[in-house]
Amino acid sequence: MSQLKVLDFSTLLPGPYATMILADMGAAVIRVESPTRPDLLRVTPPMFDGRSYAHLTINRNKRSLALNLKSAQAQGIIHKLIQSYDVLIEQFRPGVMARLGLDYETLKAINPKLIYCSITGYGQTGPYKDKAGHDINYLALSGLASYSGKTDTGPVLSGTQVADLAGGSHHAVMAILAAVIQRQQEGEGSYVDISMLDCAFAMNGMSGAAALATGQDPQLGSEILNGGIFYDYYPTSDGQYLSVGGLEPQFAQRFFTLLEHPEWLMRCTAPAGQQGLLKQDLANLFASHSLQHWLDLFAGTDVCVEPVLSVHQAAQHPQLKHRNMVNQAIAEDGQFIPQIRSPLCPDHVSASAKIGRCLGQDSIDILKQAGIEDGQISSLLANGDLVQHQD
Template sequence: MNGALKGLKVLDFSTLLPGPYATMMLADMGADVLRIESPTRPDLVKLLPPMDAGTSTAHAYLNRGKASLALDLKQPEAVEVVKRLVLEYDILVEQFRPGVMARLGLDYETLRAINPRLIYCSVTGYGQTGPYRDRAGHDINYLATAGVSSYTGRRDTGPCPIGVQVADVGGGSFHAVMGILAAVIERQGSGEGQSIDISMTDASFAMNAMAGAAWLGGGVEAELESTALNGGSFYDYYRTRDGRYFAVGSLEPQFMAQLCQALGCEEFASQGLSPDPRVQQQIKQRLSEAFADQDFAYWCERFAALDACVEPVLSLAEASQHPQLVAREMVVEVPREDGSLQPQPASPLRFSRSHSRPTRVGGALGSDGGRVLRSLGYSEAEVDAMKAARITL
């Protein structure tokens, strides 16, 4: 089977997490992705431990299925290589600050003149316009600016850093992929490409699905532990006697009834939907006491047979071996360059006819350079000259 995106060719100028995760998704679905990497300024993810066979596991995952061409974009010869590539690779993803690609002579308008079908996706923290367009930031800053952090955390300790990079991946990566594929569909009718401006802050603000609507449409501001879903109700995490945790999401009456029966607090079974914060705190206190009375293993066994929206909080080691994730084949063995295999998180997309299985882990810097340059018509002497001048590797 071929990937669903077979035939799409993507130039990837991004580093770190948001852009590489987006292009990994495209590669998993069959797109031909070519990374354009600097030979002098390495992607910092390459240095991120732990290492496996000398390669960062994060880099091997985020860049799986992609080819690599090292180019010093400050050199005119390297810019000419990109202009040749744009004739074939009609999707481009970049993650520089606004204006950098223009200074390199690789902005959308310049490349569009070469290939009008070009889809040019820019992923930045704050977007291509506005007073923050040139401001540095990371995931935690975008979530703070977008209002997400103001109601994510505890009253006594404040906002909390989230383990998954929500703004980077949910905001940057996912929205970039959606935007690119929407532009591909539009191009089928118009015959023309377009530029796409992805702001991780914009996306994070838009993901305030319930709290944002409540404020803008109803004038109700979300605060820490103030809503049913952010700790303001019994919908929460509970510590067991041995220091592990359970997640309780028993919002509907039928689930609440099972929860209360299992914990021996049937008196609260009909009060789960109460809007009274005092009632919610009473329920939370009772649930906390009940969970703290037994060890994690006891509650795992107790809730295993119940359909109550109650699940143990698993470590990554436990999650990777969970029967549900095993059945869904969410750990995949990806070939390394030497033919051995590295376990990685699988693509979560399931197609009935198209495959989404990665072909190889992220490769070494410039590992496909000679092949790519020769395919563009460069002679061996020209390739050697560019290597000698450190334009490529």
């Protein structure tokens, strides 16, 4: 991965998270950013010295080139850069890159080995291709939201952006790396069209397979894994929560025996949607004692019961600490900022992680390394089409 060179034209979350993964694995990533329309992730609180913690994490290990892509000079610079780059990632609506003279066909003529990845809500084709959308919309249209929740709540919002990250970011990285392998074998680049709706729909997995085959859609709170059986979250007397997941008979038997209700084991074999009374009994029992009481009871046993932790608590969990999942990234002034590290790269790579750069912090260095003459750089700066280190 250390030889892979990536130009990233994306903003906010799906594209930048994808290039964070690539950068963490060693790819050389340059973010090409607008000097006049800053990435909203840069101003998402809370902040560190006026800079967003989210941005500092998601854009770590990348360089920043602030360039006005509407300028003919700037487009020419991208054409020059693309000659030596392997991957381009963009997240504009269909047609925008073509209007800028930076579409796949144009750049492919310059670099036939280019892998060009477009991440959009609905893909490059179809009646929704030009429509705006967000994570919540893709989850809604994909069918995932229709059975994510309980009958008394309706669909619920996830704590993270499932369609953006698991759909857009992760599928983009997988497709790009597959294209890299294909290029090694065939010698040519390719175009990758990532639709977050497509990817979210594909994640229906087991429930989708059953629904398409039987015509019976999964329902809120009625399936094996969405609340239809005792597999669920339960509040304790101190307002904390336990996750109970012992589906397999050997786990369930130990679980009910520890609760001193072995007779409940037979009740957990009832079909999904018919375990309401068992779940109420469990809820009443868990609500009678504190979280620590239940953790002590289940300590050292294999019953698939764990506490619901906050992010900060998760970072302190001995398993995640053992796996070194929190890394201290390096700021320009030598300060260290804790960040969730990539689970895909070795510790020694994470140990040298650098926080996301200021807007245009690397602009002049990047252009000089690309062989752009000083006079052209001065002209771009004078016209406001190039920005160097603007907070």
